[in-house]
Amino acid sequence: MTGKEFAESLMDELKKMDFANHPFAVKIRKGELSKSQVKEWGKQWYHGFLKDSDRWVAEAFVHCTDPVYRKALIENCYEESTGFHSKTKGHPALFREFLLTGLGITQEELERTESTPDATASLLNFWTIQTVPWYQFGPLFVTSESQVPLAYLSVIEGLRKHYGVSEEALTFFKIHVGEVDEEHSSWNLRVIEEQIINERDQAEARQILRTTAGLVWNLLNIYQRYN
Numbered sequence: 001m002t003g004k005e006f007a008e009s010l011m012d013e014l015k016k017m018d019f020a021n022h023p024f025a026v027k028i029r030k031g032e033l034s035k036s037q038v039k040e041w042g043k044q045w046y047h048g049f050l051k052d053s054d055r056w057v058a059e060a061f062v063h064c065t066d067p068v069y070r071k072a073l074i075e076n077c078y079e080e081s082t083g084f085h086s087k088t089k090g091h092p093a094l095f096r097e098f099l100l101t102g103l104g105i106t107q108e109e110l111e112r113t114e115s116t117p118d119a120t121a122s123l124l125n126f127w128t129i130q131t132v133p134w135y136q137f138g139p140l141f142v143t144s145e146s147q148v149p150l151a152y153l154s155v156i157e158g159l160r161k162h163y164g165v166s167e168e169a170l171t172f173f174k175i176h177v178g179e180v181d182e183e184h185s186s187w188n189l190r191v192i193e194e195q196i197i198n199e200r201d202q203a204e205a206r207q208i209l210r211t212t213a214g215l216v217w218n219l220l221n222i223y224q225r226y227n
Helices: 003-017 023-030 035-050 053-063 067-082 091-102 107-112 117-130 134-162 168-176 179-195 199-225
Strands: none
Touching: 003 134, 003 179, 003 199, 023 134, 023 199, 035 091, 035 107, 035 117, 035 199, 053 067, 053 091, 053 117, 053 134, 067 091, 067 134, 067 179, 091 107, 091 168, 117 134, 117 199, 134 168, 134 179, 134 199
């Protein structure tokens, strides 16, 4: 199939997973999770998904041989690291602020938290950007930048309504449901359409997407471990 047809087929797979209605998103929107469950999810989400996000993008930039995509990747990395385009802060720093000021977790508590197997698996999967062809950053990152924000819409609503989180502490989530991640997602889809065009690369890309989406889905489920 053509690159465009292939990209559309990948997005169809993701849409069928329905991250917007992931059980975690639904439960937090309804206020059905304990404060402890929300805190523990937040700590594991940070360790398995957020704390190294700028470095993953930087690795994609290092390995990319196309000057157009290198420019897009370095701009993405700059936003992840500093919040330049969103005029905020680096995304890992924003999520830490949510944990510390929004949920009342201490820096010491966050640092001493051990990663669960689900968080470790998610972390290691994103670091596979070091070993796959550079253009496979598309399917590796598209889940986090196009589908996870759909869950964040419900997370914002629930945190605001049921868990007393301030608007300032919600900044991380709000920028990810806005234009910043929409732009990043469009670049991921563009590289899939233009670069992943032969059968071998498409098979690898589909496996990368399925693995990544599955690991992220499982990490959202981490609240089930806690009371």
